[in-house]
Amino acid sequence: MLGCSGMELWVCSSAFLLLICFFPTTKTSSDPDHFQCGPGLGGSLGVTVPYGDIRIHYGSPLEIYCMLKPSETKFYNSSSLTFFRNDVEVSNEFVTRVNDTTIRLYIKNPPPSRSVYYCKLKTSSRNLIAVCLNYVLVGYPPSPVQNFTCISRSWLSLNCSWVPVNNYIKTYYRLYYYEPPKRKIQYHCPGETPFVRNYCVWNESSEPLYRAVLESLYFNMYIWNDLGNITTTYKIDHFAVVIPYKAVNLSLVEATSDSLCIEWERPLSLYTFPAGIVTRVMYQSEWDQVNQWHLVNTSHLKYDINRFTLNITGLMYAHTLFDIRVLLKSVPAKDEPKWWSEPATITLRTKAT
DSSP: OOOOOTHHHHHHHHHHHHHHHHSOSSOOTTHHHHTOSSTTOTTOSEEEESOSOEEEETTSOEEEEEEEOGGGGGTOOGGGEEEEETTEEOOGGGEEEOSSSEEEEEESSOOSEEEEEEEEEESSSSOEEEEEEEEEEEEOSOOOOEEEEEEEETTSEEEEEEEOOOOSSOOEEEEEEEETTEEEEEEEOSSSSSBOSSEEEEETTSSSOOOTTOSEEEEEEEEEETTEEEEEEEEEEGGGGEEOOOOEEEEEEEEOSSOEEEEEEOOGGGTTOTTOEEEEEEEEETTSOTTOOEEEOOTTSOSSOSEEEEEEOOOSOSSOEEEEEEEEEETTSOSSGGGSOOOEEEEEEOOOO
């Protein structure tokens, strides 16, 4: 049986004093109101203290008192009371009889969880009647989110997303960006604020607008729940997270028996993109093995023009079909598959000899 000692004694005594003060043993005309388990539950047999939902920092104890209505003590006493966690009866080691009307549940370190604790009255060996209940959430104060990432789709929109840390305590987020040195002027995430979703999108029609011209993006994220609040900051290299739309107007200029000259254009949204666009061109013939692609040297192509022409020479087969792919990437973006555009594709035939 658990008792109270030291600091636990002070907490236990304080909680019990609150119980006694709120539910005096002397009956009054207001007793029925005092012993409502919750709104609309005036017919309950008793109450639990604390009242309502309980939110606990993991590592802190859980303490609940259950008290019978004075009118019920004519027929039952606290020896008939018990606690259930969800559908499982709580072990006697965590439950103490306080007096003839009251029992106490005390768990020193409940696990992170979302549970319903019921106080029930045993009217017989097989019959249980609910007295009152508490939703109990055991979790953590806010933590910095994981994998905060921003992606700009062809310099037209910005989608920032993150992975929240698992927590049984509902946690809220507010995301803002700002322009140094005007840190006090912050631009909020369009739409629902505060929110529990894990993304935020700015575009040309959002309020506030997507600030496409900013080379660096600075963010503040405010995170809070019932156990506390924190602020985290992020800096994003804006132009390095732009993923272009695929090249447009890919077409044939001229074909010979061993060459194919092609041309294409940047997407219109990238005509004035200041960081520049790098191009990757690859091809395979109808005689090559599947996915046997040959890279074309594109190092001579300029980064800051919008229309490109490229002559693919040294092709081995005349009168042969060639699949050609053109991919685009922002110059400062990492050379990783996720930062390249979808391929623009065309199938062309070399001339016969």
